[in-house]
Amino acid sequence: MTWGRPGVPGDLPAPEVLWARWALVAVVEATTEAEESARYRTGTWIDEEGLHLDDCGCTWWTFSRMADGRYVLFGEDESSEVKWHRPPVDMLAGAPDWLPHEELRDRLEGNELGCVYWYENGAWARAPYPGDLGDDGLDCGMSRFVVRVEALRLLDERVRRDGGTSAAALLEHAEHRRLTPELLESLVAPADGSAPDLPAMTRALHRAGLAPRTAAAG
Template identity: 35%
Template sequence: MHTPSRPEDLDHPELLWARAVTMAMVDAACNPGTEFALDDDGVWCHSTGACGWWRLTVLDGGRAVFCGQDPDGSRTHVDGEQIDFLAGGPDWLPWGLLRDDAAGNLFGFVYWWEDGAWHRIPYPQELEEDGLEGAAAWVGSHEEFLGLTVSSYDVPYRLERSLTAGVARFAELARERKADADAVTALVAAAHADGGPAPRIDVALDIAARAGILA
């Protein structure tokens, strides 16, 4: 990933949606205090550590928005002022939502997908880092996605290899929107393999249905 990050650092939004939904399902099913949520605005991670966050919104017409912040890595003030991440953005952006984020000084990066590519504002030369890698390295790395998802299971290291393979298989189904109840159950039930607390399968199924990844 570049420093600061560039639009080409992000994978296709369909792939990102599959990854984000998979992470949200596993974490919500296996951790009562999950930091993930799915609502009308997209998939959220409310805390990536040190109060970082991200949100992926997929809109009609194949458009998408990915935004967030890494407080330790988003060094996006120039001459004491936060840069305007929304300057010159297209009309179709969810402006109300994004302006609320901007008013809260919550942005370290804002990317939007249109016409087959990711875009962002031109960064000032003084901007050294936007924090994308710190907050969401998984947007450009399948390995980062797998590692983050498996970490939500909270199982012994010896089980991680088999869990990683299962997560990878499920993410493929999710991208093709061909997952089913059995696949969802198998994905989250793996957390119970070593005698840990039973995962909340109903929560995972609800997320999968609302995210539109079921066949």
């Protein structure tokens, strides 16, 4: 896959695909209830606001499902040149009213935002960029979920070491919304050799909406 630098809306897959891959990593990384409620977190996780990624260094992202099939993706990678560009780039130019404008403006005022993309009416969009902008960080931030081989590599670090078979199986089930706690228990094994935290993974699984309807209802 060839990415634009800066990113363009067409670089992003259908939001359901991006959600499934990102959410699956959040599920297999799920941890204790105490850590779930911590104010500051790192890694990949899901909560009431959506999916999150924070590497405690140069990258943080949030991906939220909104009403009526809409989504918003925002965050920052250190490769983004948007907030340093002069004259300033208005990352919310043309943005719809349903975006979380208060949070986004807080991020902008704190110099913490690298780009914003939104999805509605079957298409991704973002604010227009000046022609001399080199990068907005979308590639470095999202390629781990968008590029299938990278998503599999990321998962293979967290599941059974069997040449990628477990990672591929998990990804297939996640993308078709048919993950179950039983599948997670059979396929996920933390890298440190400890037993997986099945209750935590199950909570994350239901938050993510990756389970079959009957399993999710239960």
